[in-house]
Amino acid sequence: MRSGILESVAVVGGSIAGCAAALVLRRAGVRRVVVHERATAELADRGVGVAVHTGRCAELLAAGLIDETVPWEPMRLRHWYVRDGSAALGRVVGVQPFPFRAYSWGHLWRALRAGVPGDVEFRTGSPVLGIAVDGDGAVVRCEGGGERYAAVVGADGHASLVRDHLHPGLAPSPAGYPAWRGACPQERLDGLGEWADGVCAYVVFEGGHLVVYRIPDGRGGRLVNWVLYATVPGAPAASRALDTAHRARLAEITDELLPPFWGELVRRTGPDSVFLQRLYDVSAPRYASDRLLLLGDAATVARPHTGAGAVKALQDVAVLESSLAGAESWESAAGAYDAARAPVGRAMTALGRRLGHGLVEATPAWHTQDAAELDAWWAELAGQGGFGGRGLAR
Known part of the structure; x- marks a missing residue:
C-alpha cells in the first residue's frame, strides 16, 4: 500500500493478534495506529503453552512475526x-512424527509487544463500547467519548464487539465440553516416571484426552503444560474458575482414567493453578467489509485440538x-485479505x-487399537490437513 494512503487505524484488542496487527499496520505506512486494550494489567500471564508447527513457524519467522x-x-x-495397570506412563498405543515448537504464550506476547513501534498509541484500560461506521471511516466510542479512524481492526477475541458490528447476531456456539488447563514445574515430577524429552503426550481415555508438553518457564527451567478435554454432563462451564462439578469430574479422570504419572501431574499442579477454558466454534462469513476488518479469534474461533490458534492469528496478520x-x-x-483468509x-x-468429535465425543476403543489402526484413524480424522495450521501458500 502506498505510504500514507490510510491516515489512521484503531486496533481493538492488545493481545498477540492486536500487537502483531499494530506492527504490520505501521510497517505498511499507516500514519497513526491506536491499540485499545480493555485490560489494565500486563497480558503476559494469560494462557499457558502454545504449540507452533515448525513449518508454520518458519513462515512466521520469515514474516517477522x-x-x-x-x-x-x-x-x-x-x-x-492409555492406562495399563500400574505402568507409570501407561502403555504406548502409537508413535507419530510431531514437528512442533512449544512456547509460552506470555513469552510470545512480550516479544510482540516489545516490537510494536514506539509511535503506536497502546492504551490499556480502554474498553471499546461501540462503533459507528460511515462512508469516511468509523467512530470508536470509549468511556472518554468517540474518536474517528479511517478503519478499525478487530483483534478482540472470541466475544468480539467488532464482529458483532460486522455480523449482527453471529454468536459463538459452545462446543459442549470444556478444557482444563494447567502448568506444573517439571521438578515436582522428579522420580515419578521417564517421560522422554521431545515427546508430546496424548493420554487418551473413553470420553476425552490429555495433551502434555514442556515449555520454558522464563527462568532457565521448564514447566509441564497440560490441557485436558472431557465432557461434564449437565454442567456447562460458566467461568475460568472450577466449580464443584468440574472439580469432581477432574478428580474422577485423574484418579480412575489417567495412568499414574499423568494423574500425579494434574494433582501436583495444584488446584489454584488450574483453570477452565470454555470452547467455542464460530467463523465470520466475511473477514472484512466497509472499514472494519477481523483477525485472530475475532474472525474465527476453532477448537484448540487443531494446534493452530496462535498460528492462525499470526497468519491472518501476515x-x-x-x-x-x-x-x-x-x-x-x-478484499484481498478476506478472499484469502x-x-x-x-x-x-x-x-x-x-x-x-473423534477425541472427546465419540472416542474409539483405545485399549484394543494397535499402531496401524491408530495411524489410519488419525489420517481419516485429520482429513485433508490443517492440523498445526495450513501453510500460507495454501
Whole structure:
C-alpha cells in the first residue's frame, strides 16, 4: 500500500493478534495506529503453552512475526498413551512424527509487544463500547467519548464487539465440553516416571484426552503444560474458575482414567493453578467489509485440538500485511485479505469440530487399537490437513 494512503487505524484488542496487527499496520505506512486494550494489567500471564508447527513457524519467522530469540522447547514425536495397570506412563498405543515448537504464550506476547513501534498509541484500560461506521471511516466510542479512524481492526477475541458490528447476531456456539488447563514445574515430577524429552503426550481415555508438553518457564527451567478435554454432563462451564462439578469430574479422570504419572501431574499442579477454558466454534462469513476488518479469534474461533490458534492469528496478520503491500486502497487490500483468509477460517473451524468429535465425543476403543489402526484413524480424522495450521501458500 502506498505510504500514507490510510491516515489512521484503531486496533481493538492488545493481545498477540492486536500487537502483531499494530506492527504490520505501521510497517505498511499507516500514519497513526491506536491499540485499545480493555485490560489494565500486563497480558503476559494469560494462557499457558502454545504449540507452533515448525513449518508454520518458519513462515512466521520469515514474516517477522515470531522472534527467534523467544525461548522454546522442541517436540519431535507424539506418543499416544492409555492406562495399563500400574505402568507409570501407561502403555504406548502409537508413535507419530510431531514437528512442533512449544512456547509460552506470555513469552510470545512480550516479544510482540516489545516490537510494536514506539509511535503506536497502546492504551490499556480502554474498553471499546461501540462503533459507528460511515462512508469516511468509523467512530470508536470509549468511556472518554468517540474518536474517528479511517478503519478499525478487530483483534478482540472470541466475544468480539467488532464482529458483532460486522455480523449482527453471529454468536459463538459452545462446543459442549470444556478444557482444563494447567502448568506444573517439571521438578515436582522428579522420580515419578521417564517421560522422554521431545515427546508430546496424548493420554487418551473413553470420553476425552490429555495433551502434555514442556515449555520454558522464563527462568532457565521448564514447566509441564497440560490441557485436558472431557465432557461434564449437565454442567456447562460458566467461568475460568472450577466449580464443584468440574472439580469432581477432574478428580474422577485423574484418579480412575489417567495412568499414574499423568494423574500425579494434574494433582501436583495444584488446584489454584488450574483453570477452565470454555470452547467455542464460530467463523465470520466475511473477514472484512466497509472499514472494519477481523483477525485472530475475532474472525474465527476453532477448537484448540487443531494446534493452530496462535498460528492462525499470526497468519491472518501476515496476509493482511501482504495484502496491504500490493494494494492501491484500503478497500482493495481488505478484499484481498478476506478472499484469502475467510475460507481458511471455515476449514479450521470444521477441522476443530471433527477432531473434537473423534477425541472427546465419540472416542474409539483405545485399549484394543494397535499402531496401524491408530495411524489410519488419525489420517481419516485429520482429513485433508490443517492440523498445526495450513501453510500460507495454501
